[in-house]
Amino acid sequence: MTPKQDLDDAKEVASELGMETRFIDIAPIHRTFMKNLEPDKLAEGNLRARVRMALLCSITTRTG
Numbered sequence: 001m002t003p004k005q006d007l008d009d010a011k012e013v014a015s016e017l018g019m020e021t022r023f024i025d026i027a028p029i030h031r032t033f034m035k036n037l038e039p040d041k042l043a044e045g046n047l048r049a050r051v052r053m054a055l056l057c058s059i060t061t062r063t064g
Helices: 004-016 027-034 041-063
Strands: none
Touching: 027 041
């Protein structure tokens, strides 16, 4: 779970840049992928980063 302060900071930066924000809970996606992987903290962290990037690319491709 992302700390509230991190979300608040992201909203503030986006607002200052005039950007729309959309916050998406990636936990269900992450859990689904992790069911198929061996438990590994590094892999879990890498997977979170890749899910975030995939969502970002998907959203920016459709709207921009």
